Structure formats: C-alpha cells, structure tokens
Amino acid sequence: MRIRSQNWLAAGLAAMALSACASVPDLGAAPQLRAPESLAADQALAAAPAAFPDDRWWTRWQDPQLDALVAEALAGSPDVALATARLAQAQAMVGQARAAGEPQVDLEASVGGVRPSLNQGFPRGFLPENVRSQGYLGLNFAFDPDLWGRQRAQLAAATSGARAAEVDAAQARLLLASSVVRTYADLMGAFARRDRALETIANAEADLGVARERNARGLDSAMPLRAAEEALDRAEGSLALADEEIALARNMLAALVGQGPDRGLAIARPQMADPFALALPQNLPADLVGRRPDLVAARLRAEAAAARIGVARADFYPSVNLAAVIGLQAVPLDLLFRQSSLTTQFGPALRLPIFEGGAIAARYEGARAQYDEAVAAYDAALLTAVRQVADAAAQKRAIATQLAEATEAYNAARAQLALARQRTDAGLADSRAVLSEQRDVIAAERSVAALVARDRQADVALAVALGGGFDEMTTDEGSQ
Template sequence: MSRPLPLAAALAGALLAAGCASTAGITPQAHLREPAALAAGRSLAGASTPSAHWPSLQWWRDFGDPQLDALVDEALAGAPSLEIADARARKAQAQAALADAARTPIVGLGAQVQGLELPQTLAPAPIGGKFNLAQVLTVDAAWNPDFWGESRAKWQAAVGNARAAEIEAQAARLTLAANVTRTYIALAQAFDAREAAEAEAARADALVALGEQRVRAGLDNGIALEQNRGSARAARQQAQAAQQQIDALRNALAALAGAGPDRGLAITRPQLQLPDVAPPSILPSDLLAHRPDVAAARWRVDAARRGIDSSKAAFYPTINLSALAGVAAGNLGDLFGSKSLLLYGGPALSLPIFEGGRLRAQLRGSTADYDLAVASYNQTLLGAIREVADAVQAARTLDAQIAEARAAREAAGKAHALVLQRQRAGIATQLDVLAAQRPLLQLDQQLAALRAQRRIAAVDLEQALGGGIAVRSPDSTVSD
C-alpha cells in the first residue's frame, strides 16, 4: 500500500505541469492609461488657479437659489432612477457575499426515515418479502481548500464589481442633480424669453396705436401699420410658446423630483446667480479620485483582472474534502447504539486533461473581458478630461460674449436715453423712441440666453469634476 502514493504524487506533478503549460499564449492586450499622461495644461491655461477647489457635495447651492436647493433635495430623496441604481448595488453586494461564502466549509445536518421491501424473487425470506424501516441521522461537511486561489479570485472579482456598482449609484445621484439643475436653468431662460416676448408685444402694440393715429391723420398709407400688427401677433405667439415651455419644464422638474405635475405648479420664477468656473490646478492627475464613472470603470478593470486569475486557476487540480458521520438503525431504540455508527469521507483530486479547449476558451474570454474593461476605462478617462476642457473653454468664451453683449446693451441704453431726451425737447417722436427700444429688447434676450449657457457650462464643469462625491479607487489589492 506504500508504493501507489509516490506514484500518484509523481503522476499528479506531471499532469500539473502539463496543465500549467496549456495557458501559454493567452495574455491581455490592452494597457491602462495613466491620468497624468494626458496633458491638459495648455488647454486649461489661465483657467486653473491654485485657489480653485473641487466641487462641494452640494455644489448646486453655489447658484444661490433656495428653490433649486429644495428641488435637488427632493429628487435625491425619492427619484425612482436612484432606487434602480441602489437595487443594482445591493444585488452586486449579494453576489460578492455569495462568492465569499463559497470559500468557507459547508456543514449540514440531515435526518431521514427510509423504507424498503425486496421481492422474494430477488431475496428469499427472511430478507425478501418484508418491509423494513431505517432511521438515519447524519452530519456532513465539505470544503475546497482553494490551493490555487480560484475561489479567492472569484470573490475579489465580485467585490470589485460590487464596489463599481456602489460608485455607479453615487454617479446616478450626480447625474440626477445635474439634470435637475440644467432643467431649472432652462426654466429661468424660458421665463426670460416670455418676459422679452411680452415686452416686444407691448412695443409693437404701441407702434400699432401710433400707426392707427397716423393713418387716420392721413400721414401713413397703412403698410407700416399692418407690419406692426404682424409683429405684435408674432411677439404674442412667442410669449405663448415660452409659456408652453415653462409648463413643460415645470412638469419635468416635478418628475425629476419624484412627484406629480401638481408639484410643478408651485415652482416660481428662478432667481439664479452666476457661479465662477475655475478647475483646480492639479488636473488631470487627481481626476480618478473625484469622478465616480472613472473610479467605477477602474474597479471594473480590477474585477476583470481577478477574473483572469480565476480562469488560470481552473487549469490546476482541485482537491475537495468531504466527510459524513451519522448513525443508522432499523429500530429507533438502536439508533444511538455503538453498532449504529456510520462514517464516510476523504479527499478527492480532479485534474482537467482532455476538456475540448473549454478552459483555454474560458481564459480567452476572461482576457477579452479585461481588455474591454481597460478600453472602457481609458475611454471614460479621456471623456472626463475632454468634458472638463469643454466646460472651461465654453465658460471662457461665454464670459467674453457676455461682456460684449453687456457693452452693446449699455450703448443701446444710452442711445435710447438720448432719444427720450430729444422727445422731451420736441425734436424726436414717439416713433423714434419705440424704434430705439427695439435693440434694447433684443440685447436683453441675447444676454438672457448667454447667461443660461454660462450657467450650463458651470453645471457641466461641476459634473465633469465629480460633483464632490468621495469615491475610492482600487489602488491596492483586495485583502482577505
């Protein structure tokens, strides 16, 4: 009995070496990009300042509108979209717990009563022809020692996916807050558009009244009168369109807040400030630690790498330890006697030899998953840095446009004031005053649109910088 053991050990060693060699030639092709290697200094030159900070967790409060603050708080408290993200995170956590449970021994307790009667044609009496009962109590245990780390790698992969799902749930909150803020900014612009259209309609009505007087006096032929009537109707139509947009945006805000349309009726005209836009000077090296989608993508990469480890471990032999201990007897009184003891168990060794390429295909799939996760991470990182640059450059350009529009508005205001002075002096007519008022209204509407775009750029930057959410990246290996 002593000779088979060394022989079996030698055979297992040879097969083990053959199994390990079968993983050759299957390696990942993708490589992670380092954030620091993506230069953005020239694109952000003049925008990044040492005094600038990463967004606060409640960055939308920088707009200085309590009504916006309340709407975002309501959305974060009861939006169904967040419940979906949270449910996905809980499911990923449960899967990680299942993977962890697979690493521990299993112990079970069993009790059963079995009956058997053999026909006398198979077994003569007294065995055949008689119904016999057997009572059995057992305790069974099983454990896979996981020498090669397959179960541990599966657990680590599940942990990585769970952490990614948790961060993605946080990213959903950031996206929701940004969507509420953008919709609120659009609502403010719609109110401005309605006000401008109503002012233009009033101006056109004044021109119509003046034109009717001139036609009755024989000073005009009526062409200008009809043109002004058309302008008044067009302005009122624009005011109605702006009101329709206001109603739709109120409904959208109510839905984002997880409420019905009646909630939107209580939303009054926004009173938004214009926050500064200045990213921190340490971009892009620390972007990974602040962007939830980048950090989640990094966890997916780590989970995929653990998947490769698990697939490689499947090439090694597996050892399962199992044992069963119990008592069995035909009569209940004999169940706990010394002769009723039942024992079974021992180690089991299995090694894949001819598996039709299944393990190699599985490993190829795991490496492809890793390459896909790396490519997704790289794409997410590139997109994050681009979004920061887009928001900063948009804000910079819009600031210049707003400055020019304000200067033009100031000049138009001075011209209008001069015309009013001339009218009071009897040199200019009411028609001249109304004509000078038109550029003012147009520039007011243009400024309102530019301010809305500038506020959107501020939201874009807050979101591009991670929205103040604290996340953790897998910069160290998962421990036991």
C-alpha cells in the same frame, strides 16, 4: 506505507498541475489602464485654482427652492432606487463568494421504510421479505483548499463588482441632481425670455398705436400699419413660446422629483445666483480619476474582469476537495443511536480536466476578452471625462468674452435710448425714434440674458464634469 502514499499523491498532483499549465493558451500581454498623465491638458485646463465641488454643489446658487427640489428628487427617484437595488444584489454576491471559501457543514437526516427486491441473485431468506424501518443522521463536512486561487479570484471579482455598483449609485444620484439643476436653470431662462416677450409686446402695441394714428391722419400708407400688426403678432407668439417652455420645464421637474405634473405648477420662478468665474482644481486630469464616479466604476469593472481571468485560469488545474461524513445509520430504526450504527467517510476528491472540447480554453479566452473590453471602456471614459472638463472650461471662456461684448452693446443701446428720449422731449424727434431704440435695448437685453443662461448651464456642466462632489477616498472609508 503511509509516507510513501503521501509522496505518490503529492507527485501525482504536481504532475497533473504541470500538465495542466502547459495547456493554458498564451494570449499575450494584457492591456493596462491608460494613465491620466499621458493626456496633455495643461493649456486647455489652465485657470484660477479652485477646490473640487462638494457633495451639495447645487447649493452654490443660493436658491432654497432648488435645494428642496434636488432633495425631493434624490429621495423619491426610481433611478436611485434601481441603483440601490443593484448594489444590494452585488453585495449579496460578495457574501456568496466569501462563504464559498469557508468550510461547509450541514446536517442530514432521514427516516423511512424499505423492502428490498428478492430477485437480486441472493439465496432465499438472505434478504428480509417485509418492510423494515431505517434511519440516517449525519454531519457532512466539505472544504475546498483553493489551491489555485479560484475562490480568492471570485471574491476579488465580486468585491470589485460590488464597489462598482456602489459607485454606480453615486453616479445615478449625480446625474439626477444635475438633471434637476439643468432643468431648473432652463426654467429660469424661460422666465427671462417671457420678460423680454412682454417688453416686446408693450413696445409693439405702442408702435401699432402710432402707426394707426399716422395712417388715420393720412401721414403713412397701410404698409407701416401692417408691419406693426405683424410685429405685434410675432411678439405674442414669442410670449406663447416662453409660456410653453415654462410649462414643459415644470413638467420635467415634477417627473424628476417623482411626482405628477401638478407638482410642477407649485414651482415658483427660480432665483439662482449669477454664474461664476472660471476656476479649476489643480493637478488635472490626474486627480479626476478619483473624483468621477463613472471613471471609478469603469476601473473597478476592469479589476473585476482581471480577477475573472484568474477564475477561468483555475479551470485548467486539478480540482481538490476535502470531504468528510460522520453519522448514524441503522436498519431497523430503533438501532439508530447505538454505537455500532456509527458510520464515517473521509478523504480528498480530485478532478482533472483532460478533454472538454475546448470549453475551458474558450472560457479563458472569453474572460480575457471581457478584460480587454473593460480596459477599453475605462480608457474611453477617461478621454470623455477630460474632454468634458475641457469643453466646459472652453465654453466658460468663450461666454465670458461674448458676455462682455453683449453687455457693452446693451449699455450702448441704453445710452442711445436715453438720447432719443431727450430729442423727443426737445421736439427734435417723434416717439417712433424712442420705440426703435427700445427695440434695440430689448434685443441687447435678450442677448445678455441668453448668454447668462448659457453661462449658468456651463457651471452645471463643469460641476458634473468634475465629479459633482464624489470622492473615492471618502466612499472607500464609508464602505469599510
């Protein structure tokens, strides 16, 4: 009889499973993550070979103050703290998902008094008419054998989600460090513009002195004098603008390191090294997918979404739970620990969804839609990542050409200035010729400084586009 009952139970489970399988909606083939090799980028990313940035990429500029600011920001940033808190939550969810697949055992105990109602249809005297003590002490066992892989899928989704949160924390650190370096480079550029403004003021003051002298001697009208005064006003305005940029950059740096604006007043003039020549790692964009934290996080979220499809699919199948209870129960309480008070209960519990108004199918379709969305988000992140590397490389190439031309113009302006001084010393020209050539030199120097600042920002953009030292393999090893 027992064998026959077991056969009937197995046959019943198989029949229920088959009937459930037939009701699973056909949503077609699931989309796949786009392969980086499908993006043609050999020509756009052609450059001298180089390694990926290391995890302290900002030290390449050899500025100890910058290194200290980045370290201070990473230690005290609310954004990093927020990402760390989210990681802790995700890891807790992994623990919950893992515990759900383990047998559950709990102890239950109760004591109290009970007086049953005498109006339940029983003869008088059949039920006690006084309050009687009662007690219960038992162990409850429960285990889900996970026949359809629901719990395994939940654990896989939670694990991928936790890894994504871990990578998000790395992305938060990268974005914070890049913001500090970019702002610091802006501060250096503002100081360079201030230098040019001071040189322009000195030139304008000298030119105004000449104009005043010539006007007083009747050699020129008032127009050259007014023009010189206006030039001095513009130069002083440029100085005020540069001072404003310096103050704003210092305030931004203070906020990035998690301090008040007074912290920015202590930041000295940056001393970053010159920009670098264009060089790129080989095998791009294929190797980029493991070096960009945003790409890795997007892929992990797609994996988590794929696992949640398995969770939703398991809802179509019968739920089987094994449960057992063993304990002691007695009325009155003083009989609780006698052998005759032993009580047990065990057996499987089955649940098969038959009609739920389409809720299960809707959850399944929703899980698939979330996966499709995650795949699309990954594909978009991949395209953005490759474009950002290509943009930084193109900017570096263009700036190199412009900088060579600007440097040539600067050297030519200096040669003209030297010639003007020689002519002035020989009495062949007056000081206005020297002042005019000085303005050309200042303008050329300003152009060179602006291009150098842009080139330095392009270096920062390239380091960030290449992942800023993130390495998925190293992170995987560290998380194990």
